[in-house]
Amino acid sequence: MRAFPAPVIVVGNEKGGSGKTTVAMHLVAGLMSAGLRVGVIDLDHRQRSLSNFFANRAHWAERTKRDYPLPKVLTLAPSEADETLRLNTAITELSGEADAVVVDCPGADTMLGRAAHASATIIVTPLNDSFVDFDLLASVDPETFEAKAPSVYAEFVWESRKRHMIEKRRTIDWLVVRNRMSATSTKNQRRVTDALTKLSQRIGFRLAAGLSERVIYRELFPKGLTVIDLIEGKTRLTMPQVAARAEVRGLIAALRLPQLSKVAAAG
Numbered sequence: 329m330r331a332f333p334a335p336v337i338v339v340g341n342e343k344g345g346s347g348k349t350t351v352a353m354h355l356v357a358g359l360m361s362a363g364l365r366v367g368v369i370d371l372d373h374r375q376r377s378l379s380n381f382f383a384n385r386a387h388w389a390e391r392t393k394r395d396y397p398l399p400k401v402l403t404l405a406p407s408e409a410d411e412t413l414r415l416n417t418a419i420t421e422l423s424g425e426a427d428a429v430v431v432d433c434p435g436a437d438t439m440l441g442r443a444a445h446a447s448a449t450i451i452v453t454p455l456n457d458s459f460v461d462f463d464l465l466a467s468v469d470p471e472t473f474e475a476k477a478p479s480v481y482a483e484f485v486w487e488s489r490k491r492h493m494i495e496k497r498r499t500i501d502w503l504v505v506r507n508r509m510s511a512t513s514t515k516n517q518r519r520v521t522d523a524l525t526k527l528s529q530r531i532g533f534r535l536a537a538g539l540s541e542r543v544i545y546r547e548l549f550p551k552g553l554t555v556i557d558l559i560e561g562k563t564r565l566t567m568p569q570v571a572a573r574a575e576v577r578g579l580i581a582a583l584r585l586p587q588l589s590k591v592a593a594a595g
Contacts, residue, residue, distance in 0.1 A: 385552025
């Protein structure tokens with residue numbers, strides 16, 4: 329019997345272009361690198377970027393005769409059936425053989441996406457480091473840059489967490505991940521930081537640094553690889569690649585999964 333139930337890590341928001349699928353694929357790769365068995369549910373049935381990434385990975389592993397770890401991937405498209413039941417069935421199927429389940433939601437409000445948020449152990453919300461994406465969480469006063477009313481998405485997450493607590497007696501952890509942060513501090517970045525910090529205390533999410541704007545995060549997609557797969561000693565790492573690996577590992581650590589502590593203790 330496993331010591332901990334498989335956490336359901338839902339990567340979602342309702343705004344495109346925030347690096348959501350990039351975060352999802354690196355979470356999966358990082359968790360597998362840490363020794364966990366991972367299941368994947370791709371709810372973006374039109375783009376299928378996460379499914380395609382791991383299909384590329386399987387093809388590249390076969391082509392190069394390398395043993396890259398692979399998750400079990402399920403892709404769910406909308407249907408007229410009970411979406412909550414379909415999603416929970418998929419989660420149950422994967423949880424039977426996985427230590428963690430990662431769900432990639434589409435950048436839109438869908439029934440499957442809603443069901444995923446309600447079933448989450450952790451919601452990971454990628455956010456570009458600007459007030460354009462801050463609007464996903466709350467509106468901002470144009471003079472003081474203070475957060476005003478929470479957005480529709482923030483209220484939806486709040487309701488999901490409240491229902492989860494009532495029905496399952498467990499809270500949903502909410503992690504907001506700041507992507508594409510500038511290496512140099514700017515006035516705008518400091519304003520965003522201040523607004524996010526105050527909003528996190530107000531509506532209850534944690535903040536974590538995400539993935540910077542790096543070519544390496546995109547150029548390995550055709551092979552289904554990530555910076556985590558660049559093994560020192562076999563591949564000469566550049567400084568940007570080393571920095572990118574540190575970012576991914578920091579993102580994995582921010583999940584605070586007890587499964588990772590168990591693996592580290594065993595190792």
